[in-house]
Each structure stands twice: as structure tokens, then as C-alpha cells.
Amino acid sequence: MAAAVIETCHVACCANRTPNVVSWGRGGTIAYGTCNSVALYDPEERRVVALLNGHTGRVNAVQWVHREDSAPEGHLVSGGSDNRLILWEAQQDGKFIQSVECKGHTGPVCAADAIYVEDSKILVASSASDSTVKLWLCCDAKEAECLHNLSFGSGFMMDVSLVLLPGSRVPILACGGDDSRVHLYVQANGQLQRAMSLQGHEDWVRGVEWASTGGELLLASCSQDSLIRVWRLCAKSGTDTHAEDNHSIIKMKEDIFEVKERDKSSVFAVSLETVLAGHENWVYGVHWQPPFYQGGELQQRLCLLSASMDKTMILWAPEEGSGVWIEKVRVGEVGGNTLGFYGCQMSADGSMILAHAFHGALHLWCKDADKEGEWRPGVVISGHFNAVQDLSWDPEGEFILSVGSDQTTRLFTPWRTQESKKVTWHEISRPQIHGYDMQCLAMIGRFQFVSGADEKVLRVFQAPRNFVENFANISGTSKETLLTSSDSANLPEGASTPALGLSNKAVFQGDLVPKNKEEEEQFNSVSDQYQESYFHPLNLTEPPPEDHLLQNTLWPEVQKLYGHGFEMFCLASDSSRTVVASACKASKAEHAAVLLWSTTTWRQLQVLPCHTLTVTQMAFSPDAQLLLAVSRDRTWSLWRRNLPTPESPEPLFSLYAHTEKDTAIHSRIIWSCDWSPDGKFFVTSSRDKKVIVWGPCSLDSGDPVLPPEIKPCSSILDVGDSATAIAFCPVLCSNDSYLLAVGLECGRIRLYRWSPGSEPAGGDNWSCCGETDTSQSHTLAVKRLRWRPKTGRAGRGNSKKDGQGDGGSEIEEESSWVQLASASADHSVKIFNINKRAL
Numbered sequence: 031m032a033a034a035v036i037e038t039c040h041v042a043c044c045a046n047r048t049p050n051v052v053s054w055g056r057g058g059t060i061a062y063g064t065c066n067s068v069a070l071y072d073p074e075e076r077r078v079v080a081l082l083n084g085h086t087g088r089v090n091a092v093q094w095v096h097r098e099d100s101a102p103e104g105h106l107v108s109g110g111s112d113n114r115l116i117l118w119e120a121q122q123d124g125k126f127i128q129s130v131e132c133k134g135h136t137g138p139v140c141a142a143d144a145i146y147v148e149d150s151k152i153l154v155a156s157s158a159s160d161s162t163v164k165l166w167l168c169c170d171a172k173e174a175e176c177l178h179n180l181s182f183g184s185g186f187m188m189d190v191s192l193v194l195l196p197g198s199r200v201p202i203l204a205c206g207g208d209d210s211r212v213h214l215y216v217q218a219n220g221q222l223q224r225a226m227s228l229q230g231h232e233d234w235v236r237g238v239e240w241a242s243t244g245g246e247l248l249l250a251s252c253s254q255d256s257l258i259r260v261w262r263l264c265a266k267s268g269t270d271t272h273a274e275d276n277h278s279i280i281k282m283k284e285d286i287f288e289v290k291e292r293d294k295s296s297v298f299a300v301s302l303e304t305v306l307a308g309h310e311n312w313v314y315g316v317h318w319q320p321p322f323y324q325g326g327e328l329q330q331r332l333c334l335l336s337a338s339m340d341k342t343m344i345l346w347a348p349e350e351g352s353g354v355w356i357e358k359v360r361v362g363e364v365g366g367n368t369l370g371f372y373g374c375q376m377s378a379d380g381s382m383i384l385a386h387a388f389h390g391a392l393h394l395w396c397k398d399a400d401k402e403g404e405w406r407p408g409v410v411i412s413g414h415f416n417a418v419q420d421l422s423w424d425p426e427g428e429f430i431l432s433v434g435s436d437q438t439t440r441l442f443t444p445w446r447t448q449e450s451k452k453v454t455w456h457e458i459s460r461p462q463i464h465g466y467d468m469q470c471l472a473m474i475g476r477f478q479f480v481s482g483a484d485e486k487v488l489r490v491f492q493a494p495r496n497f498v499e500n501f502a503n504i505s506g507t508s509k510e511t512l513l514t515s516s517d518s519a520n521l522p523e524g525a526s527t528p529a530l531g532l533s534n535k536a537v538f539q540g541d542l543v544p545k546n547k548e549e550e551e552q553f554n555s556v557s558d559q560y561q562e563s564y565f566h567p568l569n570l571t572e573p574p575p576e577d578h579l580l581q582n583t584l585w586p587e588v589q590k591l592y593g594h595g596f597e598m599f600c601l602a603s604d605s606s607r608t609v610v611a612s613a614c615k616a617s618k619a620e621h622a623a624v625l626l627w628s629t630t631t632w633r634q635l636q637v638l639p640c641h642t643l644t645v646t647q648m649a650f651s652p653d654a655q656l657l658l659a660v661s662r663d664r665t666w667s668l669w670r671r672n673l674p675t676p677e678s679p680e681p682l683f684s685l686y687a688h689t690e691k692d693t694a695i696h697s698r699i700i701w702s703c704d705w706s707p708d709g710k711f712f713v714t715s716s717r718d719k720k721v722i723v724w725g726p727c728s729l730d731s732g733d734p735v736l737p738p739e740i741k742p743c744s745s746i747l748d749v750g751d752s753a754t755a756i757a758f759c760p761v762l763c764s765n766d767s768y769l770l771a772v773g774l775e776c777g778r779i780r781l782y783r784w785s786p787g788s789e790p791a792g793g794d795n796w797s798c799c800g801e802t803d804t805s806q807s808h809t810l811a812v813k814r815l816r817w818r819p820k821t822g823r824a825g826r827g828n829s830k831k832d833g834q835g836d837g838g839s840e841i842e843e844e845s846s847w848v849q850l851a852s853a854s855a856d857h858s859v860k861i862f863n864i865n866k867r868a869l
Contacts, residue, residue: 035781035800035868039823039849040455041078042413042432042442043069043858044390047372048090049236049314050141050189052386054375055094056320057102060384062392063089064413065856066809068108068118070126071411073382073394076454078411082118083809084128087111091142095152100321100328100378105129107154109139115156117144117168125805132174136160145192148199153177155203157187163205165222178222185209193240193247195298196265200291204249206235212251212261214300218291225287226300230259233312237373241318243330248303250334252313258306258336258346260355266297304355311340315373319380333358337385339370343395345383361395361405363577382408389436390415390857391576407575412457414440418853420470420601420814422479427818428505428825430851431461431479432859433468439481439491442859444825445504445573453825455861456573458504461491461585465532472601472610474629480591480610482598488591488612490632494536495521497585500570505825525586526565536586537565589632595621602657604650609635611657613645624648624659624669626683636682640667647702651709656727657683658712660700665689666714668727668740687740695742696720702756702815706768711743711786713770715753720746721772723784744784747796751776757815759848763869769799771850773812778802779852781864799869806862808854818849823863 043064045051051063059079060071068082068089088111095105095117104120113136119129137160144154147167154166154174165178187207195202195216202225203215212228212235233254241248247263266286284299319333334346334355342362348355361383362371369388376383381397383405391412398404416436423430429443439462444453462468466483473479477493493501495513498521502509513521522536568574568582594614602611609626616622624638624645643662650657657669670686689695698717705712711725723744755773763769767785774780781800818824822844850862 035864036779036802036806037863037865038806038860039863040442040861041069041081041858042411042440042455042457042860043067043078044411044413044415045386045392046088046090047388047390047415048088048140049372050091050093051089052373052375052384052392053092053094053106054377054384055103055106056096056100056378058378060375061092061094061106062386063092063108063110064858065089066110067856068092068106073377073384073408073410075452076409076411076456080126081805082106082108082126082128083804083807084108084116084118085110085112085114087113087138090138090140091156093142093144095144095146096320098146098328100323105144105152107142107144107152109142109156109158111138113138113158115139115142115154115166115174117152117154117174130168130172130174132156132164132166132168132176134164134176134179135162141187141189143190143192145194145201147194147201153192153201155190155192157190157205159186161186163187163190163203165203165217178217180205180215180222182207182209188235189237191238191240191249193242195289195296196242196245196247196263198289198291198296200289202240202247202263204238204240204251206238206251206253208234210235210253210255212238212249214287216287216289218289225289225298226285228259228261228285228300230302230305231255231257236313237315239316239318241321241330243332248318248332250316250318252316252336254312256307256309256311256313256338258309258313258316258334260303260306260334261300262303263298263300266299306334306336306346306355306357308344308346308357308360309336309338309340309342311338311370313338314371317374317376319376320378322379331380333380335374335376335383337371337374341368341370343371343374343383343385359403359405363393368580384410387576393576409456409573410575412440412576412579413859414438414857416467416857417810417855418813418857418859419468421816421851421853421859422471422473423816423818423851424473424476425819426476427820427849428507429501430859430861431471431473432853433462433471433481434853434857435467437464437467437483438462439464439468439471439479443501443505446506446825447572453823455825457579458500458570458573459497459583459585460579461493461583462489462534463527463580463584469598470601472603474603474607474610478588480601480603480612482601482612484597486592486594486596486598486614488594488598488601488627489533489587490589490591491534491585492588493521493585494524496524496567497583500568503570504573522586523567524565524582525584526581527584533590534584534587536588591627591632591634593625593634599644600647602648602650603629604654604657605652606654608654609650611648611650611659613648613659616641616644618642622661622663624657638667638669638683638685640685640688641665646700649703649705649712651705651712651727652707653709656686656709658703658705660703660714662699664696664698664700664716665691665694666700666703666724695722695746698752701752701754702773704756704758706758707760707762711768713756713758715749715756715772717752717754719748719751719753721749721753721756721770721782722746725786743786744795747782749774749780751778752811755812755815755852757817757850759817759850760819761821761848761866763866769848769866769869771815771817773815773852773854775811777808777810777812777854777856779807779812779815779850779862781869783869800864802862806860808852808856808858808860810855812852812854814853816851818851821845821848823847823849
């Protein structure tokens with residue numbers, strides 16, 4: 031088999047903001063819903079190993095179908111806002127495919143559970159916001175059969191859990207909902223009968239989960255009344271049900287129900303085992319420690335994990351002597367402006383626990399091997415929790431900055447642990463946490479960027495010293511070279527956001543000096559009691575957990591740029607780092623002008639009026655002499671940098687060429703544009719599915735007074751879907767053809783080769799040389815594509831420091847790779863490795 035042209039290097043994505051969306055398999059893989067996909071994450075390798083794309087709405091419920099012998103799972107069930115459930119099945123090669131689809135709900139599915147019944151059939155229970163709970167039977171046939179439909183009138187069931195009754199193959203279903211009760215249903219003789227309703231909670235029941243322990247079942251339920259109740263269900267033999275009530279013994283009240291199966295009937299009793307109080311806010315999730323094999327039989331440890339909106343997770347277990355349930359461990363995050371946890375999971379061996387939070391972040395804690403009873407935060411994946419709008423590589427190609435509608439700017443970089451030679455990508459800084467949805471960004475050098483949000487102001491940020499030092503630690507570069515390159519003398523230590531502000535204030539070395547005891551005793555004013563800076567310098571040797579990212583990795587804002595009349599839409603900076611161009615949303619020509627800013631003084635240099643509607647994207651040519659802008663008015667404009675004169679030393683631009691309504695060729699909004707690496711051609715892509723290369727753009731030839739003839743140099747490429755992003759690869763392919771990546775509205779990314787033909791715009795000079803497959807593609811529109819500015823894969827270049835081994839072939843092998851980063855509306859940032867030789 032030929033080497034794949036495109037391989038996925040990294041996917042940055044976080045969990046959806048709903049309760050039942052994370053499930054940890056016995057094989058060690060964590061499955062979680064991210065936008066419309068299910069991500070399979072390996073916590074040992076610390077990367078997403080697969081994405082399952084099949085839903086057309088947000089995934090709200092994910093659950094592994096656990097085997098009775100605790101072997102790694104072969105099935106996974108997911109439910110989404112497209113009102114469907116999908117059962118995924120593992121193939122021989124370990125890849126999962128869509129096996130069965132359950133259609134029938136008329137509202138978004140919010141919870142699901144599944145167990146194996148006889149003949150390897152799978153029984154699936156699902157709850158949806160159409161106020162019903164349905165039971166489905168999935169067998170080898172591709173069609174799922176809906177066995178039962180429970181309607182709850184105007185009520186909702188928040189969670190469902192299935193298990194087999196002890197000593198029989200009869201399934202019992204527990205549902206918890208907004209009537210503050212836990213309902214138990216038993217499936218016997220083809221009927222689904224309500225066995226009983228357990229009362230006791232005083233607010234909505236948010237989670238229910240069964241565990242079976244040697245002939246008995248335990249059911250944990252958690253509620254918005256901040257309490258957890260554990261119920262015990264056991265089989266009663268025929269004799270002790272009719273025994274006289276012995277009033278001399280004090281014991282818990284038992285509720286009894288009878289199950290008739292075929293010809294024999296069995297009696298079961300349910301009693302309240304314990305009530306666990308310890309959380310101070312709504313408890314959203316409960317999870318039993320997975321069973322494990324010991325001495326040839328399955329053991330269930332009595333250990334319960336709970337997650338709450340009070341930002342804590344608690345491990346509960348009965349005390350050894352008395353059997354009283356107590357709180358063993360409490361972990362969580364302190365401070366920050368986030369809400370709490372939506373759910374919790376535990377690894378198969380009980381050594382790691384995981385929570386997912388309101389902002390989609392995963393929080394992982396690992397049991398400390400050295401210290402008994404100690405847990406420490408672990409390294410885990412992170413990503414945007416809303417559409418990613420723009421991204422940019424740093425000029426050296428060592429990290430990526432991305433901005434999104436989740437109001438954050440995030441910085442991802444490759445990290446290689448000491449033990450393993452594998453490179454994984456992680457978020458190591460969150461330079462900006464804003465109050466407006468982020469829209470665009472442009473890097474100026476390595477450690478400075480400008481960003482624009484849904485506001486009229488542009489903000490300029492500069493990396494603090496603490497970031498530069500930590501980046502050096504994690505990427506393995508020398509601290510000294512980085513600090514000399516970023517003018518370290520006056521760099522602040524870090525940044526923090528004031529309580530009611532939007533701007534990150536710089537924190538300098540002097541602000542961090544702790545006061546001595548006497549000064550601390552007497553506050554001079556009220557404001558002294560509440561410190562303004564929440565920043566604590568970090569010394570990172572591994573990527574930081576979420577609470578550090580929220581508080582201690584901000585970059586200080588150094589400048590605000592005022593001048594636009596509407597929300598910011600796009601930004602570009604030139605290769606000489608002297609000019610930044612910006613544009614905002616516009617429905618009139620007066621607002622559609624491009625503004626130019628000087629990066630040394632941050633003054634507005636110039637207004638470039640040409641377009642009549644929003645400028646959607648801009649790009650400076652590689653030699654920084656030309657500025658290209660494309661617009662919603664379906665035309666492009668090209669601006670030329672004039673030579674500086676003694677009167678105006680600042681660079682000024684004048685209109686060099688543009689298309690009119692009749693020469694535009696594009697008949698819809700032009701979404702994206704980019705320059706060829708040699709600056710001779712530029713490309714535009716549009717909603718009309720067309721991609722066109724224009725040129726030639728040589729500045730040196732001919733009379734500067736006469737405008738050049740810039741016309742299409744390629745045949746018009748129809749990509750079959752709205753082309754929302756385009757990018758020229760910075761390195762040429764063999765036989766000097768150009769490589770372009772096109773991102774489509776459906777989420778696919780295609781690679782094309784284009785060679786300037788002998789006859790202009792004649793013949794078909796495009797060839798498609800690769801595209802992302804279903805599992806690699808995004809599920810929503812591709813918002814931005816950016817190639818790494820250098821060949822090779824980030825994080826791989828500096829492994830041969832000592833010059834040992836066969837360096838030459840490795841360097842050559844590395845230079846045949848190029849990397850492409852993509853940002854999408856499906857909340858993910860993906861990095862692809864592309865092998866030029868395989869093209």
C-alpha cells in the first residue's frame with residue numbers, strides 16, 4: 031500500500047458542554063463528543079487517535095458498551111442533537127465504523143446507555159428532550175428495532191442506566207429526571223413494566239449509574255439538591271418475604287417488587303444504602319470504579335466518584351471497619367471565572383480520574399505512585415469550545431496561535447517528554463481571554479500579535495518573560511537566544527485581567543515581591559485587602575492544566591488601535607513586520623476601507639478605499655511590496671507600496687490593480703486569498719465553488735505609470751463546494767509546480783497541484799493529488815488554512831543536537847514533509863503532515 035499523502039498529526043478539540051458526553055473505556059480509550067464528532071483520545075499517548083464523523087448535530091451523549099468480562103470494548107453508542115443514536119463497531123484493524131442507526135426520537139438525545147443481552151445483541155436505552163425514553167435492540171442487521179417507548183408527559187429524563195438483574199438475564203432500567211424521582215423499569219415477557227419509583231431527592235435527578243457486586247446491585251443517583259443517594263437492590267428468597275414484622279430490629283425500609291419471567295417469579299427488594307453530603311452545589315455526575323479481574327472472577331470495588339458544579343470531584347468509599355461511607359479524596363480547581371464540572375469518569379485500574387467542565391476543558395488527576403492518597407493534575411488535551419475563526423504559525427514554525435468564538439486566543443506547541451521520542455502538541459498558553467467573540471489575528475514577529483474581536487478596537491499583545499522562559503523549557507530551545515530576540519530588558523513578568531476589565535494588565539517583577547509581615551497586618555486601604563494581580567509565575571516542564579491556563583499564562587496588552595466603525599473582520603501583517611492591515615464588517619463603501627497601521631508607533635498610516643462591502647481576507651506578498659484584499663462585493667484589489675520619499679518616510683500604498691463587476695469572474699463572495707511563495711501569482715476562492723490563480727505580478731518590469739494586465743493564469747477550477755479557505759504551500763513540488771490546499775464548506779480539505787501553463791488560461795492545468803478522508807475531514811466549514819512557513823515537522827527538527835547518528839538522511843527525510851494547519855467551525859484545530867514525495 032502506498033504511503034498516505036495526508037496523515038493527521040494533531041487534533042485540538044474539547045468536550046461538548048453537556049453532562050453525559052464523556053466515557054472512559056476499559057481498554058483505556060476516552061471517548062467524548064466534540065461538536066458533531068466523537069473523539070477517541072488515548073490518555074497514555076496524549077493524543078486523539080480517531081474521530082468518528084456521522085452525526086449532523088451536536089453529540090450530547092457518548093457511552094462505551096462495556097463487556098461483561100471487562101475486556102476492551104468493541105462497541106460505542108452516541109446520541110446527538112440530530113435526534114439520532116449511532117452504534118459504532120470496531121473493525122479488525124481497530125478502526126470504528128458506523129454500524130447501526132436508531133431513528134425515532136423527535137428531539138435531541140441527551141443520555142444513552144447500552145448493555146449486551148443474549149446472542150451478542152445490544153440493548154440500548156436513550157432519553158431525549160421529546161420527553162421520552164426508548165429501548166432499542168441492535169442486532170447484526172443494520173436496522174435497530176425500537177422495543178419500548180416510555181413517555182413522561184411534560185417531564186424530562188436527564189440520565190438512564192441499564193443493568194441485568196442478579197441471577198437472571200432480565201434487564202432493569204433506571205431513569206432519573208425532573209420529577210426528583212428515580213424510576214425503575216423491568217423488561218420481562220416482552221413487556222416493560224414500572225417496578226417502582228424511588229423518592230428522596232428534592233430537586234432534579236441529574237445522574238444515575240448501576241454497579242453489580244456479588245449477587246446485589248447498587249444504584250447511585252445524584253441531584254441538584256447537592257446530595258448523592260446510593261440504593262441497594264437484592265434478591266429475596268420466597269421465605270423471608272412473608273416473615274412476620276419483627277419490631278425489635280431497627281432496619282431500613284425496603285420496597286419490594288416482583289418479576290415474572292416465563293413461568294417463574296422472583297422477588298427483589300430495594301433499600302436506601304446511604305446519603306452522601308459533601309458537595310455545595312448541583313451534583314451533575316456519578317461514576318462507579320470499573321470492575322476488575324482478581325483470582326479468575328470479576329470484583330467490584332465499592333468506590334464512587336462524583337462531580338459537581340462546585341468545581342470539585344469527590345471519591346467516596348465505605349470505611350473499612352464500620353462500613354460508613356466517607357469522603358476519601360477531594361480534587362478540583364480553585365479560583366478562575368469558570369463554572370463547575372459536568373461529569374466524571376475513572377480509568378479501568380482506578381489510577382486516573384477525569385472531569386469535564388462547563389468550558390469543555392478536560393481535567394485529569396493521576397494517583398501519585400510515591401505518596402499514598404495523593405493525587406496530582408495530569409497533562410490532558412484541550413481546545414476551543416466554539417468555532418475557531420483564524421490561526422497563524424509563528425514565523426519560525428514552532429507554535430500556532432488560534433482565535434475562536436469562545437472568546438479565547440490559544441497557543442499550541444509540540445512537546446517531547448524525556449522518556450519517549452514521540453512529539454505531542456499541547457496548549458501551553460492562553461494569551462487572551464476576552465469578553466467578545468474573537469474573529470482574527472496576525473503575528474508580528476515571534477512574540478507579538480494583534481487580534482480583533484466583535485468590537486471596533488484592535489488589541490496588540492506581547493509575550494511576557496514568563497512565557498518565553500516556559501516556551502524555551504517545553505520546546506527545548508535555549509532561553510538566552512529567545513530572550514535576546516524579544517528585547518528582554520523591559521519585558522513584564524506576566525499579565526492578569528482586573529476584576530471588571532477586558533484588558534490584560536502587565537505584571538512586572540516588582541509587583542510580585544511579597545510584602546513583609548508587619549505591612550501585611552495593617553491594610554492601608556480597603557483595596558489592599560484584595561490583591562489586583564492573580565498572576566503567579568509558573569516554571570513549566572510539562573504543559574499546564576486548565577486552571578493555570580486560565581490565570582497564569584495571559585499576555586499583557588500593549589496597545590489598543592481605534593479607527594474602525596464596526597466589528598473587526600480580518601487582519602494581515604507583512605513579512606518585514608512594519609505594517610498591519612485591518613478591515614471591519616461593512617455594508618457601505620465608507621466602512622469597507624482597509625486601514626494600515628505602523629508596528630513601530632502603532633499610529634494609523636493610511637486608509638485604502640476601494641471596496642463597497644466587507645473585506646473578507648487580506649494578504650501581503652512575500653516581498654511585502656503588494657497588499658491583496660478580497661471582498662464580499664465579489665472583487666479583489668491590489669495595492670502597491672510606494673518608495674519612501676523624504677516627505678513621507680512611512681510606507682504608503684496606492685491602488686495598483688483591481689477587478690470591476692464585469693471582470694470579476696467570481697459571482698459570489700470571495701472568501702479567501704493567498705500568494706504563491708515566489709510572489710508571481712495569487713489565488714482567490716469563492717462561494718461560487720471557483721478557485722482562480724491570477725498573475726503575473728512582477729513589479730520590476732515596464733512603466734510604473736501604466737497599470738499592469740493581471741488576469742487569470744489558470745483554468746477556472748470548480749471544487750464542487752463553497753471554497754472557504756485557500757493556501758499556497760511555501761515550497762514548490764517537483765517539476766516546479768505549485769501545491770495548494772483548498773478548504774471547503776463541508777469540512778473537506780483538498781490538495782491540488784497547479785503549474786503555470788504555456789498557453790494562458792488554456793487547457794486543464796490543475797491536478798487533484800489528495801484529500802482528507804471522512805475521519806480526517808472537519809464536520810463544518812474550514813475557516814482558515816495555513817502552511818508551516820518551513821519544511822519539516824514542528825518539534826522534530828532539534829532532536830539531533832549532538833550530531834550523533836546518521837543525521838544527513840534524517841534531515842533529508844524531514845525535508846520531504848510539509849505541515850498544514852486548519853481551523854474550522856467544528857471547534858477543532860487540526861495539523862496535517864503531508865509527504866511531498868507521496869504526491
